[in-house]
Amino acid sequence: MNKIAIIVLLFGVVIFGACKVDPKIIEPLPANNLVEIIPEGWPQPKYTYSVNTISEDKFVLGRALFYETMLSVTDSISCGSCHQDFSAFSHSGHKVSHGIYDRLGKRNAPGIFNLTWHPYFMHDGGINHIELQPLGPISNTLEMGADINPVMTKLQASSKYQGMFKKAFGTDTITSQNMLRAITVFMGLMYSYNSKFDYYKRHENNIDLTASELNGYNLFTAKCSGCHTEPLFSDFAFRNNGLSVDPFYQDSGRAHITGMPQDRYKFKTPSLRNVAKTAPYMHDGRFNTLNECLDHYTNGITNLINLDPLIPNSGLQLSAQEKLDIIAFLNTLTDYKYLGDRRFANPNF
Amino acid sequence: MKNTIKFILIVLWLGFLSCKKDTKDPDPQPEPLAPVTGDTIKVIFEHTVNDTLVFNLNQKYVNPNLDTFKVSILKYYISNVVVTKTDNSTFAEANSYHLIDVSNYNSTVLNILNVPNGSYKSISFTLGVDSARNCSGAQSGELAPSDMFWSWFTGYIMFKLEGTSPQAVSSNKQLQFHIGGYGGVNKVQRNFNFNFATTPSNVSGSTSPSIHLSADINEVFKTPATINFATQSSQVSVGPNAKIYADNYADMIHFKHVHN
Structure with missing residues (x-):
């Protein structure tokens, strides 16, 4: 009987342990922390709550x-x-x-x-x-x-x-x-602004990147950060990233707004923060995984018109291991503190 | 204090960066009106065709291209009304945004309140909404988002005319002109200035003068571009084609007379 109890207990501990997320990453939130925040090293926001004050x-x-x-x-x-x-x-x-x-x-x-x-x-x-x-x-x-x-x-x-x-x-x-x-x-x-990567950058909570994540970060900085610029991981520019045009949507992107032929098939660079949680990807959700996204950038580039000059016609050169490392790095951009913030959850549930 | 100034400067600079503004205070809240001695000037918009026929909705008219047409909706913004005294001092109406909707007579009479006493010789205003109010987020009152606001491509429809013409090549012979675009070379705001120094309007606290203007619908279709409904029955986006109508309505409003 005791043995069974111990086994059940141990089993519970194992399950609990598996589900428990690293306590260094998730911290309890203050009950009410409703203030404007500019994280260290970030630019001034475009919108401030000077007229529309926070309450x-x-x-x-x-x-x-x-x-x-x-x-x-x-x-x-x-x-x-x-x-x-x-x-x-x-x-x-x-x-x-x-x-x-x-x-x-x-x-x-x-x-x-x-x-x-x-x-x-x-x-x-x-x-x-x-x-x-x-x-x-x-x-x-x-x-x-x-x-x-x-x-x-x-x-x-x-x-x-x-x-x-x-x-x-x-x-x-x-x-x-x-x-x-x-x-x-x-x-x-x-x-x-509290992903594993942010803690690493800010030297907080003794968080370090693994060798694979670090290699991914270096590759990302060399090949991706021209558009997905830190700290927001977007430059908010409009770019054609070499996607083929979906014949059903025929979405001209930015040109829909400006009417300018040079804006055809350009879309706003998305932030890559929390990107591991925001599948599917691209403006029409055509890719289900980050791996498919990287495959697109390595061997799926379509040059219709206006292909972004930062993307070579032949695509980015990335080995299979390099892709894995970049994805490992992208996973460090997941902010569990923000994802678990109950202040933003549906109050009706 | 220094920090406050710094903060204000940064906020101003950011505002400037995010959107090119013409002028005007972007704070959407109207200032509380200080008690002033003065009275109301009424600005009355009378709608006409060819400056002589009285314009009514849903009545048949002929445009300069000799196409017949009826108008079912005619709305436009008048903003930033300024009156100038004979001594050249000016009075600018606070929070000066008016939506004229021809289906609602009251909206065609602007009441410019609390005008200081004096003798006035001219009036100026803009047809449209200045760039600043197109770039400052959610507005209130006459500028609250409505069917005169594009939600998918931020900006006010400054001028809207809808109707029908047998010459129109479109579904149900419809005419649809939604003219907008707040910045750049294709912006569609147009300024008007009328001088009536020979018959100044006197504000004295006991008199409420009225300035009578005529808005001639056919000017929208006349010059510099004669609009042909067979080929031009709709314009619902920003750009060089919208500017054609703005250049046309730039002389749509005429001065008639002042009643003291």
């Missing part, structure tokens, strides 16, 4: 709105439908967004973090301000399909939101400006 009431309202299906015309889709906390607020396993009436969007829902550094939003950069970003998916007929005024009418009719807006903005008259500012407080405070 807990705005954050809580913004979170409720982020997970609010009333923002869609059918009361069925929220921002959180395609931006899930466990996948760095990308749409795990979905090539393109899923909207009202099971409609499929045209592009992959990107992760949400460090948004206040973005100079513009969406894969084509069409939206010029973080506060206005939510209007894109809310009004897109393939996503939430709603006109803004009926949405405001629905919120105004809700006693829950009357109370929350009153607390956050001092008035129960619900305006789109206040709605968008509350969402901006919520989304803009999703900072991700």
